[in-house]
Amino acid sequence: MALRIRTVRDLDEQAAAFSAIGHYFGWSPTREDAERFSPLLPADRMHAVFDGDEIVGGAGAFPFGLTVPGGALPCAGVTVVGVLPSHRRRGLLRRMMDTQLRDVRDRGEPIAALWASEETIYGRFGYGLASISHNIDADRHRVAIRRDLPHDGSVRLVTNDEALRTFPRLYERVGRTRPGMIVRTRDWWSIRRLDDRPETRGGGGPLVRALLERDGRPVGYALYRLVKEGSTPETWTKTIRVGEAVGVDDAATREVWRFLLQIDWTDRVAAYHLPVDHPLPLLVDRINKLRLSVWDALWLRVVDVRASLAGRTYGAAGEVTVEVVSDPHFPENVGRWTIDGGEVRRTRRRPDVRVAVDGLGSAFLGGISFGQLARAGRAEEAARGGIERADAAFRASAAPWCPEIF
Numbered sequence: 001m002a003l004r005i006r007t008v009r010d011l012d013e014q015a016a017a018f019s020a021i022g023h024y025f026g027w028s029p030t031r032e033d034a035e036r037f038s039p040l041l042p043a044d045r046m047h048a049v050f051d052g053d054e055i056v057g058g059a060g061a062f063p064f065g066l067t068v069p070g071g072a073l074p075c076a077g078v079t080v081v082g083v084l085p086s087h088r089r090r091g092l093l094r095r096m097m098d099t100q101l102r103d104v105r106d107r108g109e110p111i112a113a114l115w116a117s118e119e120t121i122y123g124r125f126g127y128g129l130a131s132i133s134h135n136i137d138a139d140r141h142r143v144a145i146r147r148d149l150p151h152d153g154s155v156r157l158v159t160n161d162e163a164l165r166t167f168p169r170l171y172e173r174v175g176r177t178r179p180g181m182i183v184r185t186r187d188w189w190s191i192r193r194l195d196d197r198p199e200t201r202g203g204g205g206p207l208v209r210a211l212l213e214r215d216g217r218p219v220g221y222a223l224y225r226l227v228k229e230g231s232t233p234e235t236w237t238k239t240i241r242v243g244e245a246v247g248v249d250d251a252a253t254r255e256v257w258r259f260l261l262q263i264d265w266t267d268r269v270a271a272y273h274l275p276v277d278h279p280l281p282l283l284v285d286r287i288n289k290l291r292l293s294v295w296d297a298l299w300l301r302v303v304d305v306r307a308s309l310a311g312r313t314y315g316a317a318g319e320v321t322v323e324v325v326s327d328p329h330f331p332e333n334v335g336r337w338t339i340d341g342g343e344v345r346r347t348r349r350r351p352d353v354r355v356a357v358d359g360l361g362s363a364f365l366g367g368i369s370f371g372q373l374a375r376a377g378r379a380e381e382a383a384r385g386g387i388e389r390a391d392a393a394f395r396a397s398a399a400p401w402c403p404e405i406f
């Protein structure tokens, strides 16, 4: 029987479409799960593959905003992508990606973004690795904030309601200068970020919400859980698993991390997805005891080159011309694009740099430079000094940071 793709029509179909990815998490999604997600992921953004009446694959896209240098753009946040093992390698992911990307373009969302389960999958669909993140697994007894740094502010543990009132404004302030952050709605905060149902705890305790105040004003927060391993006090290892730690300025960031590194009777502090320019490695006395590791973070697809390029700001005045040499889905993206004073136009000018659309996705948030791409054989300098000009333009004031996997 032919395999068909369409968007789901009700919550039962939506739950069945989640089951494809659920299979790989040992999760059997219910109608209630679909209902809880539906304010963030409407039915018309959830594609499913049908084998007869059975749903055997799914791919969703959250319609959200993503911060980019100088602002935010509508973005398809690709999520819950899966194909049941009974139907693997029959081209179903490819068909879902083709259908979804066309839908994204038709809706006028200029970019799409995702976290990849495996780094080898999404390049073929035009996604480029747009940000790299640092994870830490700190040995808490052997690492501390440097003694020469001042103390500033105090921390209170707050209720979910107070977190919902105060944290979003702090997060938004950070997002004004950080590309790669989801523009979170109130639903996003309560359904995802502050969700503390037992099944979301991943073996840890309840969610702790810590608010940092300076002169009585909120300036930072941390979300974390305590995870206890081992069966007796002698064998216990207690880890502070940080979900998100945010400060509105350098001092606030430092104090949030001082708080996390000083929680008594704990052994480790684990945190994920920190941006590569996060100050923590330089704030502590012993960088190696953070046990830093590097991971891929956000992958970005430039769906509409003109709208994307026109939707961010640039670090240097003056013209720069980028030639997009290939795009596996959208031939209209291919060609030469001149960026000049915020205007983007098609051009016949000699380009500064040549890149495939996935390479442009890597460079788009300013997290990966054209120079890095060129050295890795993923971009080409097309005019003398062209890479330098393009990098001066695409540079952002801060490295991309998406603090959460979606």
Ligand SMILES: CC(C)(COP(=O)(O)OP(=O)(O)OC[C@H]1O[C@@H](n2cnc3c(N)ncnc32)[C@H](O)[C@@H]1OP(=O)(O)O)[C@@H](O)C(=O)NCCC(=O)NCCS
Pocket (backbone or CB within 6 Å): 020, 021, 024, 080, 081, 082, 083, 084, 087, 088, 089, 090, 091, 092, 093, 094, 095, 115, 116, 117, 118, 120, 121, 124
């Ligand atoms: C990844 C997954 C969705 C692939 O689905 P699929 O229907 O088997 O994929 P397709 O048959 O459409 O393959 C499309 C292309 O991707 C490649 N591909 C598929 N899965 C891949 C993987 N895990 N690693 C590398 N390449 C992969 C195929 O080789 C094929 O390449 P080609 O067309 O360029 O020759 C499926 O294996 C799955 O559900 N995996 C577990 C969950 C998961 O990883 N989901 C993604 C979440 S971000």
